[in-house]
Amino acid sequence: xxxxxxxxxxxxxxxxxxxxxxxxxxxxxxxxxxxxxxxxxxxxxxxxxxxxxxxxxxxxxxxxxxxxxxxxxxxxxxxxxxxxxxxxxxxxxxxxxxxxxxxxxxxxxxxxxxxxxxxxxxxxxxxxxxxxxxxxxxxxxxxxxxxxxxxxxxxxxxxxxxxxxxxxxxxxxxxxxxxxxxxxxxxxxxxxxxxxxxxxxxxxxxxxxxxxxxxxxxxxxxxxxxxxxxxxxxxxxxxxxxxxxxxxxxxxxxxxxxxxxxxxxxxxxxxxxxxxxxxxxxxxxxxxxxxxxxxxxxxxxxxxxxxxxxxxxxxxxxxxxxxxxxxxxxxxxxxxxxxxxxxxxxxxxxxxxxxxxxxxxxxxxxxxxxxxxxxxxxxxxxxxxxxxxxxxxxxxxxxxxxxxxxxxxxxxxxxxxxxxxxxxxxxxxxxxxxxxxxxxxxxxxxxxxxxxxxxxxxxxxxxxxxxxxxxxxxxxxxxxxxxxxxxxxxxxxxxxxxxxxxxxxxxxxxxxxxxxxxxxxxxxxxxxxxxxxxxxxxxxx
Amino acid sequence: xxxxxxxxxxxxxxxxxxxxxxxxxxxxxxxxxxxxxxxxxxxxxxxxxxxxxxxxxxxxxxxxxxxxxxxxxxxxxxxxxxxxxxxxxxxxxxxxxxxxxxxxxxxxxxxxxxxxxxxxxxxxxxxxxxxxxxxxxxxxxxxxxxxxxxxxxxxxxxxxxxxxxxxxxxxxxxxxxxxxxxxxxxxxxxxxxxxxxx
Numbered sequence: 001x002x003x004x005x006x007x008x009x010x011x012x013x014x015x016x017x018x019x020x021x022x023x024x025x026x027x028x029x030x031x032x033x034x035x036x037x038x039x040x041x042x043x044x045x046x047x048x049x050x051x052x053x054x055x056x057x058x059x060x061x062x063x064x065x066x067x068x069x070x071x072x073x074x075x076x077x078x079x080x081x082x083x084x085x086x087x088x089x090x091x092x093x094x095x096x097x098x099x100x101x102x103x104x105x106x107x108x109x110x111x112x113x114x115x116x117x118x119x120x121x122x123x124x125x126x127x128x129x130x131x132x133x134x135x136x137x138x139x140x141x142x143x144x145x146x147x148x149x150x151x152x153x154x155x156x157x158x159x160x161x162x163x164x165x166x167x168x169x170x171x172x173x174x175x176x177x178x179x180x181x182x183x184x185x186x187x188x189x190x191x192x193x194x195x196x197x198x199x200x201x202x203x204x205x206x207x208x209x210x211x212x213x214x215x216x217x218x219x220x221x222x223x224x225x226x227x228x229x230x231x232x233x234x235x236x237x238x239x240x241x242x243x244x245x246x247x248x249x250x251x252x253x254x255x256x257x258x259x260x261x262x263x264x265x266x267x268x269x270x271x272x273x274x275x276x277x278x279x280x281x282x283x284x285x286x287x288x289x290x291x292x293x294x295x296x297x298x299x300x301x302x303x304x305x306x307x308x309x310x311x312x313x314x315x316x317x318x319x320x321x322x323x324x325x326x327x328x329x330x331x332x333x334x335x336x337x338x339x340x341x342x343x344x345x346x347x348x349x350x351x352x353x354x355x356x357x358x359x360x361x362x363x364x365x366x367x368x369x370x371x372x373x374x375x376x377x378x379x380x381x382x383x384x385x386x387x388x389x390x391x392x393x394x395x396x397x398x399x400x401x402x403x404x405x406x407x408x409x410x411x412x413x414x415x416x417x418x419x420x421x422x423x424x425x426x427x428x429x430x431x432x433x434x435x436x437x438x439x440x441x442x443x444x445x446x447x448x449x450x451x452x453x454x455x456x457x458x459x460x461x462x463x464x465x466x467x468x469x470x471x472x473x474x475x476x477x478x479x480x481x482x483x484x485x486x487x488x489x490x491x492x493x494x495x496x497x498x499x500x501x502x503x504x505x506x507x508x509x510x511x512x513x514x515x516x517x518x519x520x521x522x523x524x525x526x527x528x529x530x531x532x533x534x535x536x537x538x539x540x541x
Numbered sequence: 542x543x544x545x546x547x548x549x550x551x552x553x554x555x556x557x558x559x560x561x562x563x564x565x566x567x568x569x570x571x572x573x574x575x576x577x578x579x580x581x582x583x584x585x586x587x588x589x590x591x592x593x594x595x596x597x598x599x600x601x602x603x604x605x606x607x608x609x610x611x612x613x614x615x616x617x618x619x620x621x622x623x624x625x626x627x628x629x630x631x632x633x634x635x636x637x638x639x640x641x642x643x644x645x646x647x648x649x650x651x652x653x654x655x656x657x658x659x660x661x662x663x664x665x666x667x668x669x670x671x672x673x674x675x676x677x678x679x680x681x682x683x684x685x686x687x688x689x690x691x692x693x694x695x696x697x698x699x700x701x702x703x704x705x706x707x708x709x710x711x712x713x714x715x716x717x718x719x720x721x722x723x724x725x726x727x728x729x730x731x732x733x734x735x736x737x738x739x
Contacts, residue, residue: 057584
């Protein structure tokens with residue numbers, strides 16, 4: 001008896017055999033236990049494969065997917081490729097001669113196109129390559145050194161860190177391994193794979209290339225100031241208002257997007273966007289200045305209990321004095337008052353030698369507010385009482401997170417950051433060592449950390465969704481131990497933040513699942529209590 | 542067993558053509574509608590090929606970014622679904638080549654977010670199932686990119702041989718033989734891992 005071969009069994013499984021062949025195969029199967037077993041084994045394998053590869057990131061993920069694609073297209077400046085002329089083919093199909101957006105080419109262009117064929121095209125290409133190459137060499141040789149505020153800050157930070165470690169200052173300022181190369185950064189970084197490229201395109205907006213762009217940027221800054229004035233006049237600033245008064249973020253940046261109020265500052269060797277009041281996420285249409293203020297107000301009203309400042313606070317002072325590096329200093333420009341029930345939390349950020357770290361980013365992640373430290377390393381944020389998590393980030397230092405209970409009687413929250421060495425290892429592990437991720441999870445955990453930082457800056461639900469997706473992957477890899485607890489906590493935080501910013505039933509479900517997952521393993525402590533309260537809040541809604 | 546392959550997201554050709562024409566004219570809303578229509582399908586394929594939610598996220602987004610870029614060259618009236626899947630598969634091939642290795646392994650896919658932490662009534666059975674899934678995934682990762690792609694398109698998207706042929710731009714006969722060889726190789730690799738004999 002001739003058994004069915006693998007191809008016949010496979011096609012039979014898929015219903016892809018022709019009628020006659022199928023009838024023959026089924027007749028054979030009826031009398032052949034071997035082939036029946038073979039077919040059953042194939043079917044089991046097929047079903048197992050389908051089950052294994054099934055994955056649903058959830059409705060919330062897809063709700064924002066198209067917007068994220070649009071953001072990428074706009075951020076990266078992707079345009080549709082020109083359409084080749086194929087009028088004959090289109091006419092054959094009865095369709096339009098060419099897509100609507102493609103203007104009809106004039107006959108001269110078509111003639112030129114026909115001329116540039118074969119060897120002529122090759123010679124023309126070679127000539128163009130030579131001209132472009134010569135132009136690039138000319139531009140590189142004549143380009144003046146980039147001297148921006150970030151570079152000076154970075155250089156100062158490099159010197160500070162270099163004093164702690166034996167590595168040369170020039171390399172200390174280099175980004176951590178895996179970070180991408182950015183314009184003006186010292187040291188060299190090998191561009192990483194496609195994912196890194198995508199992140200690079202998404203995070204690093206192009207600097208104004210022309211005087212016109214610079215003018216537009218200046219206009220955008222003026223519009224922003226107008227919007228901020230309007231906001232502070234009604235006494236309810238953006239929850240992110242404290243982020244702007246001090247440090248380099250408050251000054252117009254070379255990296256600001258033309259026509260937008262988006263700014264960048266150097267963080268861990270990367271240009272990262274700095275969220276400012278009135279800012280719209282990348283890719284969205286920037287509202288008119290008047291509307292921007294309204295948007296700030298409504299946003300502040302929408303997000304209850306967010307940290308805020310008031311008119312006359314450091315933001316106001318910063319604009320009046322025009323010296324952002326001084327005006328935001330919590331020690332010199334205190335908040336004139338706080339709204340009822342709110343508490344001003346202050347502290348200092350220093351390195352392990354006790355020296356102040358200027359320009360460190362201090363964020364209340366759960367409140368969506370942040371600020372930067374002044375020259376003395378001091379910071380202040382106004383927030384409702386309760387359990388909060390503070391994240392501190394500074395170029396050249398390891399990120400530090402701490403949860404604590406905010407009360408009117410609470411003392412200062414000081415942070416001591418450990419320096420990061422050239423190899424990305426802590427120069428001093430005595431403080432704030434992050435969780436030791438297993439080797440298999442280091443890469444994805446690092447990506448998740450970056451996504452979370454991005455989400456904190458962008459302060460959008462979709463950004464937190466994206467961060468949650470990455471943390472979820474970490475939880476899939478790290479299943480036991482303290483790092484598993486951390487991964488689950490970070491996933492829960494990201495889910496909860498996404499829900500806070502843009503509540504939906506799907507996000508609520510995902511946040512509750514993530515919080516429950518964390519609470520299932522969480523040790524007792526303030527993090528657990530905070531997660532428990534967050535879960536209860538979700539359940540009450 | 543022999544049921545006809547089903548299309549999970551039936552589309553209306555006329556609507557699709559209108560959307561394509563509008564999107565080719567620069568209508569972002571039309572393109573967003575296209576994205577909304579096929580995002581789940583593209584994500585499923587991306588996840589099947591990478592077995593990683595973050596890679597799938599990147600790959601799915603990149604697929605639509607590339608689609609927008611190349612939309613002007615898309616022939617109006619042809620089905621979008623295989624075209625998008627082809628972009629996704631080709632991007633995955635590039636990703637694999639770039640990494641010079643197979644997609645990441647030992648990721649246990651989750652049917653739904655949060656389900657992974659659900660308590661199990663039978664921990665032993667769950668552990669055995671997890672081990673079995675892990676072996677299957679490792680065996681799949683050992684296959685060539687072409688074999689993985691054909692298996693994913695068939696198992697995840699339930700595409701017919703004709704649709705797979707359109708997606709991979711190969712004849713139907715090639716799909717049939719490639720799928721058969723991929724299944725046989727997967728079975729052999731799995732047996733080698735588990736120590737089972739014929």
